[in-house]
Amino acid sequence: MNPRLTVVAAAVMFAAAHGAQAATAAGTQITNTASATYLDAALGAHTATSNTVITTVQQVASLSVGPNEAKNAAAGTQVVYAQSVTNTGNGSDSFNLTAANSGAYAMANVQFFADANGDGVADNATPITSTGPLSAGTTFRYVAVATLPGSASVGSTNAMVVTATSVFNGAISAAATDTTTVTAASTIDITANSAGSSAPGAGPGVESSPVVTNITTAGSTTRFTLYLNNMGGSADTFNLAASTDGSFGSISLPSGWTVVFKDASGAVITSSTVNPGASNVVYADVTPAAGATVGTTDLYFRALSPTSGVSDRIHDAVTIAANAIQVTLTKVQAIDANCDGVADTAFSSSPITTGAIPGACIRYQITATNSGATPVNTVVINDNVPANTTYHASVAANSTLGAVVAPVAGTTGVVSANVGVLSPGQSATMNFGVRINP
Incomplete structure (x- = not known):
């Protein structure tokens, strides 16, 4: 007989009598009252009722365990088997866990550990010997952990029988058998x-x-x-x-x-x-x-x-990397009052408030820097000639990397430098000038 199905006769008879239906909970009261109807000598209809009798359902212990598993493991290593106990009785019960093993060798250090999510891994390092209270229909999951002796020979087997026994009725138990075969050790x-x-x-x-x-x-x-x-x-x-x-x-x-x-x-x-x-x-x-x-x-x-x-x-x-946008742009400017192509002051990102009169020029510098950790490709620096100005070409637009395309002098449009590849930390600077409309 399959050890998972091994229970004493009382539990088997209880399950058979109730078929697939859930067992009536222990403590449930079954009440019954009889009645009779009759006609008297004058043909009058009457109903008579009996006294009420009460039956209280008694608790019956029942459980199922499993599964039966088979694994291979190397001598001297630890083996872990996932197990479960289900309370199929009709009342709350606890189940004590024990193990016995037989075969060509004996397992050492057999212990049980809770495994609430059933993933086959112990939830913690605290051994247990009981499921604790389980309400009817509840399943408790745990792992059985054992160590193969170092002397176990390749090909030999062990049968470890894990038994769960009802605390409510110690005559009721069920068992699962886990078989371990010794193989050569794995490595990783x-x-x-x-x-x-x-x-x-x-x-x-x-x-x-x-x-x-x-x-x-x-x-x-x-x-x-x-x-x-x-x-x-x-x-x-x-x-x-x-x-x-x-x-x-x-x-x-x-x-x-x-x-x-x-x-x-x-x-x-x-x-x-x-x-x-x-x-x-x-x-x-x-x-x-x-x-x-x-x-x-x-x-x-x-x-x-x-x-x-x-x-x-x-x-x-x-x-x-520094940020998701690897290329950062910095733009600075300086006044060029006589439009000779040479900045009169240091370049700065601050507003110009002196010398910016109609007919004067402004020099721009735009620097593109790869602030990321990987190269970037096909980099192009673009800048529009601002409103109220025209492109000034006394000094041609230039770039420290790549060729520059610029509008015709005295017109508007886009100034572009085709930089190409920028390695991590590398920069390219584009320079050009504009004249404030007179």
Whole structure:
């Protein structure tokens, strides 16, 4: 008989009697009153009622457990099995948890931990021995954690029977059996951009400096390409995580940042199963907050097997460029009273309040600077000849980078400098003059 369905006869009979309907709750009162109608000798109609009898439904213990699982693990490693207990009785009950194991070897340090969301990972480090009170119909999820002995031989198996027993009625219990087969150990090594022992980031442990540094802007997603390399003898599943804490004592990211892992097909994942001798590609899409601070942030990625405990980390980094608009423009001006093409004063962005009379000239300088962290291309500086002025050509418009196109002297239009490429931190300045209409 399937251990998940093993319950004592009383519970089986209770379930059979009630079919698929929910059990009547313990303490429910069932009341019944009989009545009779009759005609008397004069043919008068009458109704007679009996006394009312009351039956109080008693509590019956019943439960289901599961599932039965089978896993492979290496000798000396830890194995984790996800389990659940459902109170199928008709009243609140608690269920004590115990484990027994048999086979070619015995599991050590068998413990239970709460797993409220059922993700197969313990919620905390506090062992439990009971589900605590469960109302009728409620399911409690937990994990059973055990360690294989280091001497267990490859191919040998263990059957660990986890039993839940009703506290209300200790004769009622149910069990699930988890089978563990010893395989050669798995390994994990995270590398960047390619697989194998010569790839960037290869080797055990976390690197002291970033293997890859991606440059992006606040609010924009950047992608890291990771390879999970399992050179061990057994397949294993590795949970994925990212943190600014290289030790992963805490899993934390800067406020507003997100990291989404995807497989080779682009599907969102939280773990990856890697076969022995194989490598899986995993994409880590990192999006800094829209208001992220300019600068470089160290970021660590981890692959951790909850079954074997095998893990590795890789050290990467994200650099936030100065702003989303990489090219900044600064415009300054100076008066050229006699229109000889030479500024009479220092250039400034302040308003000109002296000497700007009809017929005088103004000299302009516009500087474009790449304030980002990546090159920008096809840069063109444009400036319109202002209203109430005309283009002045005693000194031709010029630029420190690129050719300049300007209107005919004495007319209006656009002055343009085709700068081209600006490397990070590089600037180009365009100069021209205008005459105030006389």
